[in-house]
Every structure is written in C-alpha cells, then in structure tokens.
Amino acid sequence: MRASPALLLALAAALAACGPAKEREPNDDFSTATPIKPGRVEGTLSSASDVDFYRIDNDEEPAALSAHLSGIREADFVVSVFDKNRRELKRYDETGVGGDEDVEDVGLKEGPSYIRISNKNPAFANPTQKYVLTTRLQRGPGHETEPDETPQTASALEVPGVTRGHYFPSRDLLSQDTSYPEVDWYAINVPQSGLFLLDIDVSGVPGVDPEFEIYDANGYLLKQVEGGGQGLGVSLKNFGVHGPARYHLRLRALDGASNPDVAYEILTELLPYDGRVEFEPNDQxxxxxxxxxxxxxxxxxxxxxxxxxxxxxxxxxxxxxxxxxxxxxxxxxxxxxxxxxxxxxxxxxxxxxxxxxxxxxxxxxxxxxxxxxxxxxxxxxxxxxxxxxxxxxxxWQPGLEYELDDSTASAQPINIGESVDGYFGWAGDVDCYRFNVYSKGTVVFELAGVLNVQPTATLLDQDGRPIKTWTADKPGKSLLFERELEAGTYTLRLAAQAGQDNVRDKYSLRLKIR
Amino acid sequence: MSSRRPLWFCLLAIGLLGACRSFFRPGASSVPADANFVLTASDAVASAAQDEDCYLAVFVDGKAAGQTAVALKSKEKAWGEVLPVGNHLFRFEEWVKPPSGQWTPLPADWQPTERFIRVEPGLRTVVSLKFYDAGRRHSLEISRFPLTVLP
The missing domain is CATH 2.60.120.380 (Jelly Rolls)
Structure with missing residues (x-):
C-alpha cells in the first residue's frame, strides 16, 4: 500500500519538529527575540557585530536558568541574561575565541527573560557554522539564584535543607569593582523563636578552595570560616542563633577559581539548643x-x-x-x-x-x-x-591549695602543725606557703613526692630573701628537711623542675615543730 | 549678766563637740609625725554603690592597738604609731558598714592573716594594704623609709 502524500507531509513536519529549535532572524533586539523553551536552539552569527536575542518565558518562581553555548570558530562569545524589564542580570565571558560559554543559576522571575549572544572578536567571519544554545530551567527552592553579589540580592538558603549553586563565573563582569569579585550571598532566615544551633556544610568542588563568612542583620561579621584547601569543603558547627533572626552567608572561591561543571551543596541543619555544645560565635x-x-x-x-x-x-x-x-x-x-x-x-x-x-x-x-x-x-x-x-x-576547705599562690605576695597561709595538699599543676607552677613561727624553734618540713616531679623547696625569710633551697634526689621522691628559725613570718616556695607537672596526683606538705 | 558668751564657754563647747564626734565616729585616728609604723589601706571598688564606709582595726602582738579613721572604702585610710623596735605580730581587720546596716567585719576567710613585721631603728615601716574583688583578695606591701622622710 502506498503512503498518501498527506501522510508523508505530516511525517516530514513531525521529523522537522524533533530537531533543535532554530534561531529566527531578525532577532537583534528584545522586541524581536526568538522565543524558546528549555532545550536546544541553533543559531549563527551573520557578522562580527551580529547579536542574537532569545526570549524564555517562566511561569513559576523560584526558577534558575542554566545554559551552555557551544563554541564556533572565530567567535569569542559573550552571553548575557536580562530580566523582563531588560535589566542585565548576569554576563558571562569565561573563554576566548572558539570557546564554549556557560550560564549557571540565574534567577528568573515570572514572565519573560532574555538571553543575548554576542561576539567580541572583530576578526570573526564565520557566518555559516552553527552554535547550539542549550537551556535548562530548574524550578523550586534549593537553588542559587544569580545575581546574588550583595546581601540585598542574596539567594535564599534552605534552612534546614540543601541548596545548590556554583562557584561560577570566575568574575562578576557587572561589578563596579574593577577586580570583578564573584561572590555568592545567601540569606539565612530563622523565623522560629528560641535558641538554636545551625550547622553549615559546604561540599568540596574540584579546583576550588572555599571560604564563607556569616554576617548579622546589621552587616557585622560574626564568623569567618576557611576550608581545608582545593577540592575540600568547609563547615561551621554549632553556630548559635537567637531566633527569630536573619543572617547572611557570603561564599566565595579563593584565588578566583571557578567550576561550572560541579555544583557545591550547602547542607544546613537547625537544632534546638540544649546547652550541651558551644554556642558560636563564642570567640570573645x-x-x-x-x-x-x-x-x-x-x-x-x-x-x-x-x-x-x-x-x-x-x-x-x-x-x-x-x-x-x-x-x-x-x-x-x-x-x-x-x-x-x-x-x-x-x-x-x-x-x-x-x-x-x-x-x-x-x-x-x-x-x-x-x-x-x-x-x-x-x-x-x-x-x-x-x-x-x-x-x-x-x-574550698582548709588543707587544700588555693591558687594562685605563685609569689610571696599571694602566698597561702599555713599553720605549723597543719598540712596542705596541692598540685604541681602546670609546667612552671610555683606554690608559696606562708607560716608564722611564734617562738624560736626547729621547724620540720615534709613534702610527699608525686610521680614525674622532682620538687624543689626554697625557704624565704620575712623580707623574701632566700635562706636555703632543698631539692629531691629524683622525680617522685619526697623531701624532708628541718631548720631552726627565729620568731617571724616565713615563706616556703615549692616548684618542680622545668617541664614537669602532675595534674593527677596531689603533693602533701606538712609543717611541724620538733 | 552680759548676753555675750565668755571665751571659755566657746572653747569648752568646741572641745565637747570634737569629743562627741570622736565618740560617735568609731576611732578617729591620725598618724603621729614621729610614727615608726604606718598602715595605709584602701579598697578598689567597681561602683559607687559598693563604696561603703569602712575602717581597719589594728592588733599588735595580740592586743588591740588602734584603728584607722572611718572613710569610704576607696579612700585611703591611715593609722600610725611609735612602736618598740623589733619583730611584731600584726593583724589587720577590715570592718564595713553598708548605708543602712551595722558595722560588720569581712568574713574570716577574706581577712588578711596575722604576720610578723619588723620595726627597725631609724626607719618608718609603711604597710600598704589594698583590698580588691569586693574584699575577697588583698595585697600587702611593706616599705621602709628614713624617719625624716614622709612617705
């Protein structure tokens, strides 16, 4: 049976519709922009100064536009995205002549948006080779929405949840700053009342060494967090939040690195504060x-x-x-x-x-x-x-050391006939004890040894001048000595040898009259 | 009789007034010019509300020897005496009176403990006692000056 001409015509039309959409010239300005849907569209540049506009309509917010423009010979593409008011949202020019260009995470409002493709190579003369523009719209929350270079235009951060974005482009070509810094700002909104802990984990991206900062609603920097190096993520744990509260997070790649192919993921978790962990920032x-x-x-x-x-x-x-x-x-x-x-x-x-x-x-x-x-x-x-x-x-009870007692001015009083327990608690710790001798006699000093410490005892007179020093034979050994003293006030200064300490075992010092 | 008071009456009245002040203000004291031992004391206070009246009682060799004048904690108070040369056992005791309360000594744990201080011939021994941290800590410094030089 032979196919009818009508059927053949219908089949041909269907086949034609299956291929990529085609540019419809003239599309050299906003009003004549070629309408496209997410997907592929082919076009050409008729000359070095040719400009191609495409219009993409969005019916749902939030939405994020991504696109890939294949390079063609002699063309140094520049891709811009405009909103419905024809305001330029973002501009991409990451590669040179013949290179592809990418668009990532541009936030679109409801209604029309525009993509403009232009060339900046004056020597371009390749009107026949086709470029392919592939666009994709991601709808719903959880995506970066460029431009987000300021706190006022910050993307919404899912709290708790996952938000995806890109360290891309490498430069913000619309920035007033001639260094064109590219940063991503996110708004953190915690509407609940109470104390919470916020954990933020940013996944690693190949080639990128990340850093982020947290600012309060007044723009004061609260926390700065650096990652561990290229390809590694960066995290902040136990960031204290007094809800309801708003904060901003500024994320950037150090050294201007970028990666359009691998998205970062910001994972946030919000937990009620129970007092068992630190409440950052607690840096002062x-x-x-x-x-x-x-x-x-x-x-x-x-x-x-x-x-x-x-x-x-x-x-x-x-x-x-x-x-x-x-x-x-x-x-x-x-x-x-x-x-x-x-x-x-x-x-x-x-x-x-x-x-x-x-x-x-x-x-x-x-x-x-x-x-x-x-x-x-x-x-x-x-x-x-x-x-x-x-x-x-x-x-505290009598008989226990009461630090700080590291000088004659702060010496701890002790009576003859009593004992005191203390620690050589840190390297360089000095413990001073002051006692009175009410009538001339021989005072016996007993210092029980502690592990790892070779103690030294120095007896000082009423004016703080050393009378004599005794040192144990070796670490762990006790000290036992005596001295005849006139009536007066004396200080005994105890110390360990350099670098020695024992935070586990107390020494015991006893004074008595023989 | 003349309406003008005689001079002797005025002098008597002034003397009585001075004695009354001494009676009602515990321990007015001054430092004798020839004192060979002087105590000066003051407190570091965090606010005017903590700056209460106080004085230091002085005990020498187990006996009450006198006390400083009453003044606000932050003001320096002094007591001095001519003491025999030698090593004496001193104890200083701070008393505090809040605006609407009674005279109360600092808790025993916070008072300076007794200690020997030497009075030397030809020298004035000056003890400077400073309380801080609401009286919970103190520092004591001993200095000596020739008797001819005022500290």
Missing part, C-alpha cells in the same frame, strides 16, 4: 557560652578558633574551679582561665597534639570566670571531632 568574652551543665563540647573551627565559656560562682565562700578538656587529633589545645574582665589568670599547656589539658584547683570567689579553649598549632580541627570541656566547682 561578651559572647561566651554559659557552662552550666558541668560539661560541654565544642570544635576548633576555623583554624585559630578560640572558644570562651563562662563559669559563674554564686556563693560567697571560697571555691575551687577545676577543668579538663579532652584531646583532639592533630590539634594542640591550650586551656586558659580568665577573670571577669577577660584577663588571663593562668594558662595550662602541659601536653602536645591530641592530648588533654587539665586545670587543677584554681581558687575563685563570687563572680564570673572564663575558660578559653584554643589551639596553638594553627590547624583546622575536624569539625566532626569535638573536644569535651568539663568544669566543676568544689567548696
């Missing part, structure tokens, strides 16, 4: 996280991070503050204690990388104190490997 005294539950976890991130925790003493009686921070692999932690004004009282840095640090028995009184955890190696800790800081307050 006024933002210190309250330490109320005895222990709290935190992370050293970014590199150089300092975490401040506030310990409040509410009783009038003398208290002893002790603390311990667990070690973190690859990080050399330092534990500092500071007073209510943030001035350092003492620093504990006894151990090296990956090791814990312990603060033994700091004498405190009613008021606020701060414990500061930091890293001195300058490294970025694994944000998924937190430290745990534990602090406790115990009532």
């Amino acid at each position: 005294r006024v933002d210190a996280t309250a330490l109320t539950g005895g222990s709290i976890s935190g992370t050293i991130a970014p590199a150089g991070d300092q975490d401040w925790y506030k310990v409040s003493v509410t009783t009038d009686e003398k208290q002893l503050l002790s603390a311990n921070v667990t070690g973190v692999d690859g990080v050399d932690l330092v534990l500092r204690a500071a007073d209510a004004l943030g001035d350092t009282i003492l620093t504990v840095d006894n151990a090296g990388q990956g090791q814990p640090e312990t603060l033994t028995g700091l004498g405190v009184a009613k008021g606020d104190y701060y414990l500061i955890v930091s890293d001195k190696s300058g490294r970025l800790a694994n944000p998924n490997e937190p430290y745990v800081l534990t602090a406790r307050l115990d009532a």
